[in-house]
Amino acid sequence: xxxxxxxxxxxxxxxxxxxxxxxxxxxxxxxxxxxxxxxxxxxxxxxxxxxxxxxxxxxxxxxxxxxxxxxxxxxxxxxxxxxxxxxxxxxxxxxxxxxxxxxxxxxxxxxxxxxxxxxxxxxxxxxxxxxxxxxxxxxxxxxxxxxxxxxxxxxxxxxxxxxxxxxxxxxxxxxxxxxxxxxxxxxxxxxxxxxxxxxxxxxxxxxxxxxxxxxxxxxxxxxxxxxxxxxxxxxxxxxxxxxxxxxxxxxxxxxxxxxxxxxxxxxxxxxxxxxxxxxxxxxxxxxxxxxxxxxxxxxxxxxxxxxxxxxxxxxxxxxxxxxxxxxxxxxxxxxxxxxxxxxxxxxxxxxxxxxxxxxxxxxxxxxxxxxxxxxxxxxxxxxxxxxxxxxxxxxxxxxxxxxxxxxxxxxxxxxxxxxxxxxxxxxxxxxxxxxxxxxxxxxxxxxxxxxxxxxxxxxxxxxxxxxxxxxxxxxxxxxxxxxxxxxxxxxxxxxxxxxxxxxxxxxxxxxxxxxxxxxxxxxxxxxxxxxxxxxxxxxxxxxxxxxxxxxxxxxxxxxxxxxxxxxxxxxxxxxxxxxxxxxxxxxxxxxxxxxxxxxxxxxxxxxxxxxxxxxxxxxxxxxxxxxxxxxxxxxxxxxxxxxxxxxxxxxxxxxxxxxxxxxxxxxxxxxxxxxxxxxxxxxxxxxxxxxxxxxxxxxxxxxxxxxxxxxxxxxxxxxxxxxxxxxxxxxxxxxxxxxxxxxxxxxxxxxxxxxx
Amino acid sequence: xxxxxxxxxxxxxxxxxxxxxxxxxxxxxxxxxxxxxxxxxxxxxxxxxxxxxxxxxxxxxxxxxxxxxxxxxxxxxxxxxxxxxxxxxxxxxxxxxxxxxxxxxxxxxxxxxxxxxxxxxxxxxxxxxxxxxxxxxxxxxxxxxxxxxxxxxxxxxxxxxxx
Numbered sequence: 001x002x003x004x005x006x007x008x009x010x011x012x013x014x015x016x017x018x019x020x021x022x023x024x025x026x027x028x029x030x031x032x033x034x035x036x037x038x039x040x041x042x043x044x045x046x047x048x049x050x051x052x053x054x055x056x057x058x059x060x061x062x063x064x065x066x067x068x069x070x071x072x073x074x075x076x077x078x079x080x081x082x083x084x085x086x087x088x089x090x091x092x093x094x095x096x097x098x099x100x101x102x103x104x105x106x107x108x109x110x111x112x113x114x115x116x117x118x119x120x121x122x123x124x125x126x127x128x129x130x131x132x133x134x135x136x137x138x139x140x141x142x143x144x145x146x147x148x149x150x151x152x153x154x155x156x157x158x159x160x161x162x163x164x165x166x167x168x169x170x171x172x173x174x175x176x177x178x179x180x181x182x183x184x185x186x187x188x189x190x191x192x193x194x195x196x197x198x199x200x201x202x203x204x205x206x207x208x209x210x211x212x213x214x215x216x217x218x219x220x221x222x223x224x225x226x227x228x229x230x231x232x233x234x235x236x237x238x239x240x241x242x243x244x245x246x247x248x249x250x251x252x253x254x255x256x257x258x259x260x261x262x263x264x265x266x267x268x269x270x271x272x273x274x275x276x277x278x279x280x281x282x283x284x285x286x287x288x289x290x291x292x293x294x295x296x297x298x299x300x301x302x303x304x305x306x307x308x309x310x311x312x313x314x315x316x317x318x319x320x321x322x323x324x325x326x327x328x329x330x331x332x333x334x335x336x337x338x339x340x341x342x343x344x345x346x347x348x349x350x351x352x353x354x355x356x357x358x359x360x361x362x363x364x365x366x367x368x369x370x371x372x373x374x375x376x377x378x379x380x381x382x383x384x385x386x387x388x389x390x391x392x393x394x395x396x397x398x399x400x401x402x403x404x405x406x407x408x409x410x411x412x413x414x415x416x417x418x419x420x421x422x423x424x425x426x427x428x429x430x431x432x433x434x435x436x437x438x439x440x441x442x443x444x445x446x447x448x449x450x451x452x453x454x455x456x457x458x459x460x461x462x463x464x465x466x467x468x469x470x471x472x473x474x475x476x477x478x479x480x481x482x483x484x485x486x487x488x489x490x491x492x493x494x495x496x497x498x499x500x501x502x503x504x505x506x507x508x509x510x511x512x513x514x515x516x517x518x519x520x521x522x523x524x525x526x527x528x529x530x531x532x533x534x535x536x537x538x539x540x541x542x543x544x545x546x547x548x549x550x551x552x553x554x555x556x557x558x559x560x561x562x563x564x565x566x567x568x569x570x571x572x573x574x575x576x577x578x579x580x581x582x583x584x585x586x587x588x589x590x591x592x593x594x595x596x597x598x599x600x601x602x603x604x605x606x607x608x609x610x611x612x613x614x615x616x617x618x619x620x621x622x623x624x625x626x627x628x629x630x631x632x633x634x635x636x637x638x639x640x641x642x643x644x645x646x647x648x649x650x651x652x653x654x655x656x657x658x659x660x661x662x663x664x665x666x667x668x669x670x671x672x673x674x675x676x677x678x679x680x681x682x683x684x685x686x687x688x689x690x691x692x693x694x695x696x697x698x699x700x701x702x703x704x705x706x707x708x709x710x711x712x713x714x715x716x717x718x719x720x721x722x723x724x725x726x727x728x729x730x731x732x733x734x735x736x737x738x739x740x741x742x743x744x745x746x747x748x749x750x751x752x753x754x755x756x
Numbered sequence: 757x758x759x760x761x762x763x764x765x766x767x768x769x770x771x772x773x774x775x776x777x778x779x780x781x782x783x784x785x786x787x788x789x790x791x792x793x794x795x796x797x798x799x800x801x802x803x804x805x806x807x808x809x810x811x812x813x814x815x816x817x818x819x820x821x822x823x824x825x826x827x828x829x830x831x832x833x834x835x836x837x838x839x840x841x842x843x844x845x846x847x848x849x850x851x852x853x854x855x856x857x858x859x860x861x862x863x864x865x866x867x868x869x870x871x872x873x874x875x876x877x878x879x880x881x882x883x884x885x886x887x888x889x890x891x892x893x894x895x896x897x898x899x900x901x902x903x904x905x906x907x908x909x910x911x912x913x914x915x916x917x918x919x
Binding site: 009011012014015016017018019020021022023025027028029032123195196197198199244245246247249278279280487488489490645646648649652653654655656657659679680681685686687688689691693694717 | 776784788789791792793794795796798801803830834835841845848849850852855856857858860864879880883884886887889893894895896897898901914
């Protein structure tokens with residue numbers, strides 16, 4: 001076995017095709033003869049369908065078929081999509097109103113799919129969709145993030161989807177009753193769009209017996225299972241593949257209704273059918289994100305030690321349960337609710353609310369950025385309100401390095417961490433000592449300057465089990481099959497590099513295959529910052545098994561003590577050495593085909609908990625509300641870094657998604673539920689000119705929970721950045737009302753105007 | 757419906773177009789040049805930037821029929837004649853200026869146009885020029901770094917801080 005942690009930043013294998021226009025994104029590789037699908041979507045937020053006449057559309061030029069809910073029912077498709085449900089506080093299940101693929105008698109949000117047209121060209125399909133006669137009787141819409149109002153589903157009285165809690169409420173109440181100090185805050189987190197640059201899409205083919213669905217996703221196996229059940233196919237007759245993916249961020253992990261309708265159409269028509277969402281459609285129909293309000297409170301003793309913490313969340317689920325929606329602001333929120341602090345008593349109480357809006361589900365961090373943002377906004381407020389240094393207050397309450405393993409509120413275990421060391425490194429790297437001088441300099445120019453700190457902890461989620469397989473080819477190359485799924489992070493490079501590192505096989509002799517349910521039996525896809533940790537752990541297991549098998553095979557030739565070291569098999573009594581590729585060639589020559597394929601899976605012993613300190617420094621023009629991010633320092637403990645340059649890229653991207661939430665992004669509806677942020681002209685994604693260069697510093701505390709000592713890095717940037725940025729604005733404002741996201745120039749201007 | 761002919765990446769190419777056919781659709785569907793991506797339909801994201809008669813153009817907002825006879829360069833025509841990456845493409849790879857790669861064709865085309873106009877841009881000039889190109893993965897840091905590097909400027913201080 002090779003030494004671990006050969007951290008190096010090799011060039012990405014995938015870059016060449018992506019830089020020369022040879023990327024293979026979904027809509028780049030659709031079969032040339034595929035028919036085009038276009039959806040007709042609900043134009044109002046809530047209404048009863050009184051008429052749906054497809055006859056003109058069906059007769060339009062180039063049209064092959066038009067599908068509506070009745071057509072799907074007639075074909076025998078299952079009546080509703082699946083979703084995971086929470087268990088309520090009273091032991092009952094969360095509400096499960098049926099979520100149809102196509103609206104039947106009622107539409108429940110603007111953008112809900114109602115019918116799908118399939119035609120020779122996309123333009124013909126669009127023209128025909130406009131000829132569909134859809135009559136609606138409007139119903140009152142429920143949009144407020146509170147119970148009550150016009151009821152959307154009979155299954156959900158008061159529009160409450162679930163009512164869930166964790167923690168010892170009595171202990172919390174008792175601690176609050178005896179606390180010397182109490183600090184409370186309300187944090188509103190705006191509704192966001194994942195806004196992957198490549199919109200969603202799918203292409204399906206039917207060969208008379210088997211279905212092949214190619215889609216822009218984050219893992220093939222859930223989709224395969226769901227397709228088989230929805231279309232009543234044997235799982236063996238369903239193949240799902242994922243090509244190059246232009247960003248997913250959690251949104252693309254979830255089944256969406258369009259994929260099933262496209263698959264059904266391909267089967268019904270015996271033709272390939274492709275659908276590519278345009279941006280307006282993506283904004284209306286992709287799962288949205290965040291959208292919650294939290295009331296949080298800390299109880300502290302006279303020495304500023306935290307005695308208890310409680311949070312009450314209201315989470316907007318949109319009109320239906322999306323795949324994992326009920327779990328985000330409840331279970332996942334609670335994973336890191338108490339952050340890096342030793343808090344003796346804590347509780348999270350979360351309620352989900354249905355509204356007449358697009359479904360809400362996972363997005364970069366899924367519950368963990370939300371939880372840390374609430375906690376770190378409150379820690380910041382506590383420091384201000386109690387006259388404490390924000391660094392000292394946090395230090396005083398950190399879980400001490402000798403207090404691990406630490407049992408969390410969510411009944412998980414944090415195995416390691418040196419939070420004070422990470423915080424001190426950040427204080428030095430960000431030159432916090434020089435901040436007063438920089439602030440004075442800003443103020444001399446009539447500007448305001450603020451410094452914001454967030455100390456976050458992140459929990460790696462997703463399936464803790466993963467598999468890896470290799471196949472040796474006659475030409476001296478091998479294929480590595482992985483169950484994770486790149487969405488642009490660079491997995492092809494990282495996993496090939498790691499296998500090369502472990503086996504001595506040259507990088508260019510390794511090809512990574514992912515995202516094909518016919519070639520890979522199972523896997524967990526991408527999500528929860530899991531990929532590097534689980535995939536390398538599986539690879540280590542597979543390499544161990546493989547080298548043992550080859551050692552046994554080579555023993556008669558080399559000697560009984562044959563071992564695999566530095567990429568070669570050797571034995572003490574022989575001068576002969578063989579590389580892995582040579583050993584495979586020998587096995588092939590001797591007819592040992594069983595040695596040409598190796599497969600293993602491994603399960604992580606425990607979750608890892610990346611953590612870090614993010615410091616944002618902003619300058620604000622109080623006359624205009626314009627904000628400039630002057631400095632940004634992220635000091636992160638991700639354990640060992642496998643490919644530092646890719647890790648840095650994950651941090652940058654994560655920070656800027658948090659920047660969007662903190663400062664500019666928000667989905668807005670009018671009082672009738674019409675979305676007003678229907679394009680990138682209205683929905684404010686961060687642009688290059690909004691940002692400075694960002695500083696990433698690695699302060700690793702390698703974890704013992706996996707062989708490499710890695711902790712995961714995919715979501716941490718977002719988890720740490722939101723509160724850091726908002727706290728920086730709050731600091732620039734000085735005392736005053738708690739600020740709320742997104743802190744657009746208008747909001748900032750109003751805050752300064754009010755406080756002046 | 758009619759035939760439209762343009763010189764695309766140095767070769768004369770002809771494909772059908774309707775009056776409403778966008779340049780991006782004509783390139784992707786008509787010529788099979790799928791390197792040019794469409795990310796927003798409203799001229800905001802810049803994934804579809806190509807060069808038309810030497811100028812950067814968002815191809816999702818240009819009509820193919822208006823451009824009969826034009827000279828067009830797309831991402832497929834950006835590599836050197838020997839197939840190696842051009843200086844800008846190489847800088848994107850060297851500095852990890854791309855993750856998912858979907859916005860990358862437009863970023864490279866916009867950056868190439870910038871460097872033609874302004875061979876040694878400042879950081880602020882690069883950021884300002886790329887305002888019309890959205891990236892959701894990189895936070896722009898490594899894109900700006902790559903463009904500065906492609907212009908021959910020293911970017912060695914912009915990496916990961918040493919442990």
